[in-house]
Amino acid sequence: MSQKLRIIPVGGLGEIGKNMMYVEYGNNAVIIDAGLMFPENDMLGIDYIIPDFRALADKKDLVRGIIITHGHEDHTGAIKHLMAEFDAPLYATPLTRGLLEVKLREAKLYDKVTLNTIHAGDRTNIGPFGIEFFHVCHSIPDGVGLGITTPAGLIVHSGDFKFDHTPVDGWPTDYAKLAEFAGRGVLALFSDSTNADKAGWTPSEAVIDPAFDAVFREAPGRIIIATFASLISRIQQVANAAFKHGRKMALVGTSMVENARMAQKLGYLEVPDGLIISTDEALRLPAKKVVIMTTGTQGEPSSILSRLSEGRNRQFDLLPNDTVVLSSHPIPGNEEMVHRTINKLLQRGAQVIYDPIAAVHVSGHASQEEMKLLLHLVKPKFFVPIHGELRHLHQHAALAREVGVAAENVTVVENGTVLEFQNDTLTVGDRIPGGYVFVDGTGVGDIGPSVMRERESLAESGLVIVNLRVGAGGQLAGRPEIISRGFVFVKDETELFEAAQNQIARVAARLGGGGESDLRHRVESELSDFFYTETKRRPMIFALVNPAAQVDEPAAG
């Protein structure tokens, strides 16, 4: 009697990021990745979002291992939340493991987690699963995809991949292993859909070298290159260009310094002795002898690039002859912040070089022709697109049908949908309950739609607080205090608030000695209408009813 192979994409389907997949057979399960997602512009005050694995709580005892495919935040960023709940060993390649260690130490979880190092090419048994790790090119070294041999068949998980024929580390994606999987027969392929609407083939990382060469040749002063802290191969490319053009290189920003140090220690970043110098040293050198690498490509206000663009960086300022390179693309939703940073850098006199102007960045994800190649190499019976917004999943599904996967075997599902494989068939089951888990400060999942709506309302038109003091007879004692924030510029609105006080007095007089709660609600409602009429804005209004001080009473009325 065969059992069901159950696969639940917990995160990363229907949106970009917070990737996580749960794979179960009988009483054994593995989890693949534990990423975070950055909040969208209208998720006010949210720090980040993690996969909703609350519905897996009763499956904790089944999980035999947690596999992390590579070291990017959208695959590792929820690790501390997951490890606080699940007790299973972690499996990762050396660089990914190194980056996970940093996270676990920060979260004071390092001592309680078992970390297993695996390498591309290894095969490891975890419960009934035979896991083969195969190398994939991506915008971070040491990424892997997975071949998972299960009693129900062979499942292939692409990880985040591209087919780069000339990657910086010289290590192409493992075509042979993919073809070998096909030879054995692949039940289902789960593949990265991030760039499913990009035609053609993602350019190789190698195209960046000539672009950097031109920048280094022509820059009249310092070069400042911003990229993601985890983009180790880009740091390598900058180091190569710096060495070639006789510049020293300084890394600025804790995460980039730490990642580079870890990558150097583990052999993923090779830099000639003496090339990397401290920022202090760099600032003492002639401008033409220096390249500074830093983060902040997404316009994050606290980043060094953003601080430089606004003249509020502590250690150093922009100089008129500086050339700033943004070696990155905006993460969807960040376009406005990124463009604003570019505009401010230009305003301060820097020359700014970014992707449409020069090929200083390429994506780490496969485009359509690469997706089709993977499908042809792996020849899966079933195909499930993962990692992407719903529009990407649908587009990837269309590509799979184009290259010959039977239309009825191509399945687009969203997070939490249970996929059941048995006897070479796929049944799409129910969705486990769940959704966004917002992390805000120390709160994980406590912010739901109602709090979010309150924040939206406050952001829209601010608030007004009215402090009513009422005598024993129900009459107002004096003019009520009115406090407002985010509504109007108070100093210019004396008349508006005086009219509001008169309005309140009328409401109170009309009610006579009504109850406190009645007065409160009438004032809130009528003041809301009053302010809307006057300003076409609807601030949140809070009326507090308090007793008048005894001494005030004789004077009131």
Next chain:
Amino acid sequence: MSQKLRIIPVGGLGEIGKNMMYVEYGNNAVIIDAGLMFPENDMLGIDYIIPDFRALADKKDLVRGIIITHGHEDHTGAIKHLMAEFDAPLYATPLTRGLLEVKLREAKLYDKVTLNTIHAGDRTNIGPFGIEFFHVCHSIPDGVGLGITTPAGLIVHSGDFKFDHTPVDGWPTDYAKLAEFAGRGVLALFSDSTNADKAGWTPSEAVIDPAFDAVFREAPGRIIIATFASLISRIQQVANAAFKHGRKMALVGTSMVENARMAQKLGYLEVPDGLIISTDEALRLPAKKVVIMTTGTQGEPSSILSRLSEGRNRQFDLLPNDTVVLSSHPIPGNEEMVHRTINKLLQRGAQVIYDPIAAVHVSGHASQEEMKLLLHLVKPKFFVPIHGELRHLHQHAALAREVGVAAENVTVVENGTVLEFQNDTLTVGDRIPGGYVFVDGTGVGDIGPSVMRERESLAESGLVIVNLRVGAGGQLAGRPEIISRGFVFVKDETELFEAAQNQIARVAARLGGGGESDLRHRVESELSDFFYTETKRRPMIFALVNPAAQVDEPAAG
């Protein structure tokens, strides 16, 4: 004695939208365009932004005319604000005039404004300025650029333009006039920079026809096409495809219906009799016989497309076989909302077709090769890029230098910079004071940085109100009432608020009978620290100190 020609780009330089230019010679001036800009994601609660023309207040008597180059919001949207302050006749082509009339009627300003109709090819004298209007292709018909003969020389203003060889209305940009200007000698060119980072040549509107053809041929049910309400040529293309494929066409949404009616009346939209039917009629026809056109391509929550994507449209719902076409690009900053709308439409089972998937939209603005062509046609002595973010202006300036405009004659300036032309030289003067003028409800320019910061703070972590009642001896009477919004989910946080009350009691006890203001500030500050320690969030805190009710007093303490 020659006087100075003063040109002040009041809006539209350094950002996209709210275009406006002021041109002055001696005691005469004209204003070109009066557009609005849509708020960026962090401009909370703002409806739109208009050019800051407050510094022109003392020049009101100089303005002899206001010229509107075409009917898009980023060139017309501030007209009611401008006409409320300035008393000068408007000049516009028939369609632009028609669209302005609608706006002026809405604002109850129609009766006080003089409207002059001009046509491409006309020459009109306004004060000392000889204005020649020349036709330009753009994503709305009847757009013009301007040749302005001034005593200081000939100035060319491109308007919003592209060089479309096969526009829908068959009316290409007026190359001959541009070349003629060059023959006369052009002192300065002011040219549209929106697409300055787009290589090549913007595709013709004609490329959309085959894409629509494919959609109309293959759609299994209804077709719903969303585009901008002012994109008259797109409505024409849909009408052509509908006629060809035997579908009837319904327009949904007030602005689109009104614009189409105006365009039909003025001869800018040619539709066979009986092709356009009412929505009610369309809903009774077989699905394969209908195309519905509507707005909402930017993911605006109140739009029909957005309502359809969430199942909250009143008149009709999405059907499983519907094909939805987004014939548009996201305006920068709207990417997230647009993509979310697409994802939700897919989630509801519609097929969704948008630009990277099929060529169902093209830009209305020139790309780099067209910008170079305009420069070569016009051969200006001075070049000033306009209409675009600072990064676009810089890129456009680089193009101008590439095609041979003397580097010292290419000038990138920002809004409010005074450009003075005299004796064939250009002097860059000071900037007039100004910035963003936010429109929020009925308030124009009343929201400044402090109110915006308050909204940001409220959006980030919400607020907490504490109502303290204090007895005559300064002691707290009972446990203070605490109200919060947008901070935490109150029902789950009983313990947090009880601990906060205890904290408040300790503060009050420590202060003893201190003053009211002292108590207020201590409670606000210590509660802020307390909540931050507990939640890592910093809500705005308001402590109100009120007298205890007389009857409570004996019981307190």
